[in-house]
Amino acid sequence: MNWLDLSSSAFMAAFFLYCFGFMFYVVAFAGRKWSHGDPERFQRKWGKVAITVSSLGLAGHLVFFFARWIGQGHIPVSNMYEFMTFLGMAVMIAFVIISLIYRRLILGIITLPLVIIIISYASVFPQEVQPLIPALNSIWLKIHVTTAALGEAFLAVGFAAGLLHLLRTVNYSKGADDAKSKKERFWVETTLFMLLVACGFIISVFGFRMAGYEAEFKQEKVDVTQAGEAVTETNTVKYSMPPIVKPYNSTVVKAEEFLGANKPLFEAPSWMNGVNAGRKLNTVIWSLLTGAILYGLLRLLFRKQLGAVIHPMTTDIDPDDLDEISYRAIAIGFPIFTLGALIFAMIWAQIAWSRFWGWDPKEVWALITWLFYSAYLHLRLSRGWHGKRSSWLTVIGFVIIMFTLIGVNLVIAGLHSYAGV
């Protein structure tokens, strides 16, 4: 068995251990109610199992990382697959550190699913080992990417604690019908829904990949050159999901049947005329659809808002503790993020691209993330934004981080485009 095989086996092991770890966390907190004996003891016992299993998951993840490093000869953070798996690992590490400080098991209820989503998302991207391009061949690849990811991981744990704080403090009692409680419940629900949409994306990708679905379109794009001639450019666009929308101005070359339909329902609007814009829109629609189905099923199963399902598990945690954990995670993550995503990034950019700052979209979004969290810190320290308000900020902050990491590559690109598919 070579290093790369060991690495991918370890990855699978880590993935399943995380899933089991998550289930044990749920058992520890949800099962307390139906235990016959002492609920405290029950929770401690299953909490220990959950910690052990998820720590084993992290161990497997570390084996994956170092085995791949040895196997391919350079640090595995050079494409989207490698980066996202690393980010998942960093979130686990940050989670372990914060758990060691505060010993609040409940964090696992949000953090583990987050890690599972991140690494499953990673698996959507090609996993083959790719040799380094010259731009990445630098010691700063190791330093910049790992520090930036670790900083982001702490900020993500800050989000997990913030979301828990919201689930804990938002009023889920019967008869809480005031406008404020309704609004808060709506937004907590929306946040959970977005996480389900991320699951929906992953499920649709893997579902259709396993089914081997394929469709193909020929897209014609007419451009008028400066000399006034019309030039027609023809592109072939391949879909791996059944086309709900087809690319703008395109014809079907081949579309397998799905649920009796073999024709796209709509055409992408004309302003979405990029080669892959139609396919991306189609993927977004499938993710939303799958996410919505998932959400609907869960609602049918529990017959109440998902927030109301999680809320009872959190009730014996002091909300102030959650608020403090969230703030602390961000206070720890912010300097690391500054160092990794801005300062080390500037040093590397100065060496590789001859300028420390070039307003490249990725750079700008790292700056936006930084500005946002500095606003968070100022609001908290000087304006007294504690509790719910600060927790909502961590949710927004997490959305910004995810956009910086993924959205920029998928939507905007720029110089960091090699981190894409």
Next chain:
Amino acid sequence: MFQNTKCKCGHQNPTGTVLCEACGRSLGEEAEADGTELLEMRYDGAARRSQKSNPSLLDRVWNFFSSVKVAVYLIIITLIGASLGTIYPQESTFIDAPDLSSYYKDTYGISGEIYYALGLSHTFESWWFVLLLVMIGTSLVVCSLDRVLPLYRALNKQQIRKHESFLLRQRACYSGTIDADADGWVDRFEAQAKKQHYKVIRKDGALLAEKNRFSRWGPYVNHIGLILFLLAVLARAVPAWQMDEYLTIPEGDTLRIEGTNYYVKNEDFTVEFYSDDVLPKELKGTARVKLYRTDAVMYECTANCTADAKTSQLKEVKRHPIEVNSPLEYKGYKLYQFDFDNTPILRDVKPVLVDKKTGKEYGPFKLSISDPETSYQLGPYQLELRQRFMEFAIGDDGRPVTKSREPKAPAFIFLLHGPGLAEGGEPFIYFPMQKDKAAFSQDKLNAALTDRFDINVKGMDNVNFVEFSTFLNVRKDLAMPYIWIGLAISMIGLTMGAYWHHRRIWVRLDGTRVTIGAHTNKNWFGMRSDLAAALKAAGNEVDPKSLDNGGNRT
């Protein structure tokens, strides 16, 4: 607004003081009402400069920038502004700028046209964005000065014995009774606090344990670093501090760095690709670059310095293989591998003149593309160079023109003198590259002479061309050291502020009654366990959580 700032204890405080500088009692409106809410401990309740009564105009400007609320607004506006700048590529990303006004419209449609019209295509150079950065810089200076001085004063002259209302309104507090041996109790408390690295001061039946005060300066150190960084960024606008040039150097050539006394030679350019067996499936067959390298030599000119490297006297000063992550550095100049071009560039050819009638060949002669002689004597014939085109084309008016200075389609017009030719010579056009010869129909252009003469190259040995040209980016940026220093200071400040916590415990003894208040700027969890440990050592065991006086619940 009139505010009575004289405390009950008799101390006269400056306007704006929240907590009496002497005893810690809260001042102002709620002072009389004996509140039970938590105290506002920001800046230790000291008055800030911006809280002066009767502000003048300058004070008003100061007050504006001293507000954290304003600072947060500035941050948020900058954040939104910056995000707008990432919607479409910025103008600065084009090195060879296309026609910008139509570029955005043609590429992105109506939204691109609006984007360009609003000036968002150069967001980061726009006046409003620069103004925002300047305002943030001002806010950094003013906010910091406004707070750091009062805070410094407040922390420097702390009273040990605080009023009970001050202690019991801290977020962590305790009150209880102790045994008769008060001194022994305080000794044990002090010993434990010292074990936890607190500095302890005791005075008149009161105790102050404090640690990590320096962490309070963290944010201000960070701000100083950021101010220095922003000033360094502004300093980069000084033209003499900056240089950003691009050089295209064919292999073997030496070029002068414009505006300097330095010359760079591209001795050899290497590009290596990965072989297929190390590439994953989906990349097989693609040219994935492994390495670009320019073996560069930097020279300094000592005499006869002109644009022509051949006649200048050069002295080698630095030799370095430039790769993507490894620029050549010399005296503040940095040469970066930027790109390369592998279109072959014709350097020179060695053609012969053929007299088609007799079949006789004259020559060969060396015809340099960029630096040809004005005439060549070949046997009885003479070629006199009349005109040279680097990239030959036929203009709108039907006359020959050159499209660029790159030797992409070189052409030479000679006057051919010799026996059997007209008195003043007859024009002959010569395309050294076979493709151009056909494309521009050299034979037709030469009309009657075509049947009598030809110029051609015998074999590839007589063609000399350069395979690669390297593109180097030459930079000089004298502000860089200040940028790095600013960032380093900022990072030190962040670390100080984030990873250490300023903790204080005030203990007040009244007979057998003990009242304790504790304060930290973050991590109350740790603060409470420190206090609980000290209480336990002294003899009053408590659950850390019970010390919590309620948070800033909102």
